[in-house]
Amino acid sequence: MWAKLALRLFSREFRRGELTVICAAISLAVLTVLTLSMVTDRIGQSIAQKSSAFIAADRVLASNHELPDEYLTKAGEYNLQTAQLTYFDTMLFANDEMQLSSVKAVSEQYPLKGELKVKSSLTGEVEVAKQGPTVGNVWFSESVFYALNVKVGDTVELGAAQFNIEKVLVEEPDAPFNIFSSSRRVLLNNQDVEKTEVIQPGSRVFYRQLYAGDESNLTDFYAWLKPQMKENQQWYGVKDRQSPIANSLNRAESFLLLAGLLGIILAAVAIAVSAKRYCERQYDPVAMMKTLGGSRAMIRKIYLLHLSLVCGLSVILGLAIGYGLQEIATNYLEKSMNNTLPAAGFKPWFVAISTGVICAVMFSIKPLLDLFDIPPLRVLRRSLGDKLLVSKVHLGMSAVTVFLLMWLFSNNLKITAILFVSTLVLIVLLFLLSRLIFGGGRKLGLRPGNSWSLAIASIQKRANANAVQLISFSLAIKLLLFLVVLKNDMIADWQSQLPSDAPNAFLVNITESELPDVNAFLEQKNIQVSDFYPTVRGRVNAVNGELVARDVSLQDNEKKDEEARAGIGRELNLTWLEQAPVQNEIIDGQWFGDNAAAEASVEESMLERLDVKLGDTLTFLIGAQSFDAKITSVRKVNWATLKPNFFIILSPDVLADFPATYISSVRIEADQKRDFSQLLRSYPTINAIDVESFVKQIRSTIAQVSLAIGFVLAIVVLCGGLVLVSQVQASLGERMQEIVILRTLGAKARLIKNATLYEFLLLGGAAGFVAALVSDVALLIVQREMFDLAGKLHPHIWLIGPLVGGVFVASLGYFMIARTMRKNTQGLLRSLA
Incomplete structure (x- = not known):
């Protein structure tokens, strides 16, 4: 009812x-x-x-020491795809020329995500490669061809072995976005590393294992992997990278x-x-x-x-x-x-x-x-x-x-x-x-x-x-x-x-004598260029007279000095400027005045990392020379502008007598690429880093x-x-x-x-x-x-x-x-x- x-x-x-x-x-x-x-x-x-293309995988395991194959075998049990990478720097020799280059040795499965783009010749059409170079062959970035004066089909000597130059390397999905890293890129098959005899005890080598698959499988695998990982191993995905993406x-x-x-x-x-x-x-x-x-x-x-x-x-x-x-x-x-x-x-x-x-x-x-x-x-x-x-x-x-x-x-x-x-x-x-x-x-x-x-x-x-x-x-x-x-x-x-006219390439390693001619060439060809910044590599050695902790060798089982003041652990790229960069904002203190003497401007995250404040004194070590600079300003840096930025900028009086090279960012339009290639041929010591694919992503x-x-x-x-x-x-x-x-x-x-x-x-x-x-x-x-x-x-x-x-x-x-x-x-x- x-x-x-x-x-x-x-x-x-x-x-x-x-x-x-x-x-x-x-x-x-x-x-x-x-x-x-x-x-x-x-x-x-x-x-x-799609963003995983930035690391060519869903997850990466990184270490400065060789990684065990056991990890890759176990990953197979979780239905994960895997690949191996080995990074090192070495000299290349060809036609009585030699060139220091960055080598990346890859396994056949590379890349797990993203596309590897190549050309059959310097003037050929860009195509997508299904996998990396085969055994006995190498791929060079365009700048290496100019530096060694070689072409596709020539032979190059890498360590104790000789290789055939098979392709022009145009784009790697996981190319490092670091404007100070070398643009002389070489891609090698991982099986050829041993015969080059380049890697010896004490060599500076970086190892990566790439993993791709379902998120649940990756999570389960990491649950197994985490207890096995050593202190010098790092597991990360694209969101862990500090980048605009x-x-x-x-x-x-x-x-x-x-x-x-x-x-x-x-x-x-x-x-x-x-x-x-x-x-x-x-x-x-x-x-x-x-x-x-x-x-x-x-x-x-x-x-x-x-x-x-x-x-x-x-x-x-x-x-x-x-x-x-x-x-x-x-x-x-x-x-x-x-x-x-x-x-x-x-x-x-x-x-x-x-x-x-x-x-x-x-x-x-x-x-x-x-x-x-x-x-x-x-x-x-x-x-x-x-x-x-x-x-x-x-x-x-x-x-x-x-x-x-x-x-x-x-x-x-x-x-x-x-x-x-x-x-x-x-x-x-x-x-x-x-x-x-x-x-x-x-x-x-x-x-x-x-x-x-x-x-x-x-x-x-x-x-x-x-x-x-x-x-x-x-x-x-x-x-x-x-x-x-x-x-x-x-x-x-x-x-x-990232405006429509954002830079898509960087020019690195320009000497002071080359600077006027390079600048004139870019103006003549109407190539948009940012300011040129002088750079010198140096290390923060002490804070207020207190030495920072020195690097230790994990290979030789050295122990860190836990009581020593925290430092950077690597050399920084230092510059000196009269005016603050437009993409930087002064959030504390004052920029260098006309009579500035031994002053430093520090980026905010670096300020926290060094645990310093305005008025503190930093001691820098460049080669065998040491000098002091007082922190007078703190900057907020927009790292996503694709323009050169620096953690520490010094007043002009400090570094004026040090030999420096210059860097700048440029905007290369499609019809200007031939002119840009002419610049690189004319100045083979200048490195050009192409970030067009990064911008597109x-x-x-x-x-x-x-x-x-x-x-x-x-x-x-x-x-x-x-x-x-x-x-x-x-x-x-x-x-x-x-x-x-x-x-x-x-x-x-x-x-x-x-x-x-x-x-x-x-x-x-x-x-x-x-x-x-x-x-x-x-x-x-x-x-x-x-x-x-x-x-x-x-x-x-x-x-x-x-x-x-x-x-x-x-x-x-x-x-x-x-x-x-x-x-x-x-x-x-x-x-x-």
């Missing part, structure tokens, strides 16, 4: 709209979480896989995570508002059922069934739409990225279903419990039960639920707290603002029959309801502004780091991330729209009553329409203004704490917020009310009944 009644009531309420909005809100929460989780999971996997990936993941959090907040607000409104609409039916003998248990069963039906229907609908949306989105992204996205796991499904159920139960349970307490006498006294309308318990439960959902979804307590607290601040400010508006409006000289007067009167009449609406509108606008501005700032920051990643961010933003906008719909829907019945009364009193249709429009315009404008202020403050904090961006205020959104808020809320609100106003008075009375 009760089930039949419950279904009939459910059908009627679904048609009236309250349950429809609840269902839509829960569905949107589910589809938001599912779509965002699946899309971000698949895009994240794709970007990570790693920063881009981390920022993208943070943004997508943040967008998911905000989507959940918006959907949760819509559910809470709609559930509360639905329960309020049921006060009279519940009182009637109790009057006719309905028991509390029966009423509880009816409405719990309603909740279960809404929850089940909404979750299924949300999952279906969410899966369809992510398929549409990923298909579009696959075409845009020209890449197949990996399949998502089961976690997004679990998180989405859990979110839907938690939202449905936690935001509805308190209004439902209040509903069961409605007294039967409400049939005669309509005010009975109104004290249940505002429930501190319901507000508290909703707030805790939102916080827990955000925390569980993000697994980041810090960012959750920032967003949650900023939202609470917004709510407090809006309550104060609403009191000012609703209280101040009564003192205005309002004229009867005026649309503005009617709008303000309507706002005053629904003071409490409008305060809630104002908060909801502001919350939606705040989160939308937050995401849009953050997205623009992130992409602008990426683009400023970063731009590709940024493009993919931007697409993903745009899609996520669209979903969050839908969430914001639903919050506005739920709020307008909540006041629809009361507005219909007002329209009937006003028409009965002879009000014209134009007056009523304008008053409604102005009311929403005022609410939206006020909500937009406060939302803009609060979101800007929250942005300032999040940019610094979560995205490592230079936080800044955005005064333009203080104007955009009220404008967009007013127009958006007024348009949406008026659109929803317009259908009601088109009905005649008789039709409105029927709807109310």
